[in-house]
Amino acid sequence: MQTEDMIMISVDDHLVEPPDMFEQVIPAKYRDQAPRVERTPEGNDVWVFGDAVIPNVGLNAVAGRPKDEYGVDPTAFDEMRPGCFDVHERVKDMSAGGVLACMNFPSFPAFSGRLFAACPDKDLALAVTQAYNDWTIDVWCAAYPERFIPMALPVLWDPELCAAEIRRVAKKGCHSLTFTENPAALDEPSFHDPHWDPMFRALVDEGTILNIHLGSSGKLAVTAPDAPMDVMITLQPMNICMAAADLVWSRVFKEFPTLKVALSEGGTGWIPYFLDRLDRTYDMHHLWTGQDFGDRTPSDIFRDHILTCFIADPVGLALRDEIGIDNICWEQDYPHSDSSWPEAPEELNRMAAKYAVTDDELNKITHENAMRWYRFDPYSVRPKDRCTVGALRAEVVGHDVSERSMSQRHKQRSNISLAEMAANATA
């Protein structure tokens, strides 16, 4: 397949929330208490919510930046590429990168919305969560419905309220919920506790997929405080396989046989090994652990329920048959530092050629699986022949995608330390 003929849907990108987002959607009685952006004396923009101050509004929003500046998060909106927080600019960046559509995870509330869950006033927390979801669905995504898969934040502190929110946003066409990879790590009941059943029930009733993003337990994979930053970057996807094991062996998939879960930014190359390990564990140990999948295996259960995705993962492509070709999506990770924007389609197509991926297989990975798992239909708005990499790029000829350096002020900020990052992550 020619790169220009590919249709690209990314199931894991990120938005940086613009400062005015709550003004448009929060009920008047909570307006003064909603999260707001403040500029510090040092010239940084921070989100403030109650006692919480979130220092890195950019959360690694480095798209379009030279690689030697990756370590310094932009800490003010005017240091960031506008596509991070401005939906019209984002769509231009997507088109320039050949990407038809994407799903965006939150930044300042954390992937699972745990910032809001930590608010002691639960009425306020719910109002803010719902306002966030309304803004995401009705403002950001609705501006270009064929370009965004909407995703909602959960109500982490109350499964019944969470179920109600899943049903509320489903009525607006949102069938995707972000969640944590391990609620026990956030001092909530684990996946093994019936506590979460109302949420799972609402998910299967509404055909909504649960998305578990790496790092969403709030715990980084850190070996030691003095380990080089590279160690943490390498190990980031590890927690996600803990979530996969937790769910496969839990009662959740037994009780909710149509539930779907996505391992967001989890990669794919480790999965064949993981599936073998699941099946060998079952074979060697189920007689004493009491696990019983009837005539099926744990790897069958994985493929029935779990969607995987990758940014660039040659091993996963080589072993696509072992993973399951219907269980693999592509992701771009814009604007984070693992992204290959705006050359990601070329990178994927080179790998696909190397591993003799057929056109049918490539179409599943680039967009068909995403459309099916997320119940997303862009063609009802935009004809398919205008959805290709080539067609989208032709619409934004001249859009500037060249690298832009940060200001000197930012370059002088020393790199954040691993210990500091870990502290932020678990705060």
Added chain:
Amino acid sequence: MQTEDMIMISVDDHLVEPPDMFEQVIPAKYRDQAPRVERTPEGNDVWVFGDAVIPNVGLNAVAGRPKDEYGVDPTAFDEMRPGCFDVHERVKDMSAGGVLACMNFPSFPAFSGRLFAACPDKDLALAVTQAYNDWTIDVWCAAYPERFIPMALPVLWDPELCAAEIRRVAKKGCHSLTFTENPAALDEPSFHDPHWDPMFRALVDEGTILNIHLGSSGKLAVTAPDAPMDVMITLQPMNICMAAADLVWSRVFKEFPTLKVALSEGGTGWIPYFLDRLDRTYDMHHLWTGQDFGDRTPSDIFRDHILTCFIADPVGLALRDEIGIDNICWEQDYPHSDSSWPEAPEELNRMAAKYAVTDDELNKITHENAMRWYRFDPYSVRPKDRCTVGALRAEVVGHDVSERSMSQRHKQRSNISLAEMAANATA
């Protein structure tokens, strides 16, 4: 290759220490303080050392037991297969399983010997550690020098003493040291601290390999206290990739370019993905993290320094070229519950045939790599034609390898809980 013509060396088995081990080797002044076995009123055998009581003398010593009894550790020597703790019986079990030689990790002192390191009397701790090593090398291994790769415990609390012990046992022909996958998890300085340099210096001077066994950080991969046991079993190998990342990115391999490290019981199927992730992390991030490997890549560094092994790992065999055929060994894991003893050679050969492993490749995996990395030469004692699976089995025709159930007393003991296991592991 016919299974009977294979030569099998296992780089990860386990011994259960016999009650009389210290009597033979401890200096007289420490005889009363050495670890000893006591029988509890319930009829269990426990090791006692100072205030520490180690309840599971068998540590999962379930070889030759029906699978529905795997969950209950034998807690008395008379419930265990004698091959666990009696070297003459062990050699018969090895021959019946077609295994020429093996390296054995410790049981009651923990994989890294941290039980001894926890002793407040450091003179006593050193005497016990040295006695343990003397017994392992001079008694257990020396009984059949062509059948065992000797391995020593480290002096965890003092790198200079550890270096001296490495040099002392090297004079006896021992070139293998067990260690922890993460010293920081044991409240010692991390791999990134020059603290350990005397140990690394002694290792490279003596050509001794450092062995990092999964679980040797004392931390199990546990998602939640109420998670099913299967979750922990599945995830056990995860910590070991943290150790691999820790070491590849550390200064250790840069400072000690001939150092060798084995990831014991770490599996192999995850490694191609891990190597890709190392190289992508380097490509995307080294300009700001400051890593510099010159004209080499992190995956080159991995292959220069790290030995991997597997029990049964089809993905690792399929992707052996991506791992490096000189970096893969086989292990049997006798007498633990992941072992396929006494049919392990057949299991490996079936997989090798499935993935078209050549005879040359299979010889590297089954024994040649182990002989080279561990500087082990069984042929000087036993002619090569007597080292094969077929020749060894012929020597012990009639040796009973049938399954044996535990006594009723043991079956009635309820399964140990995951929380209890985690507490033991971190004790």
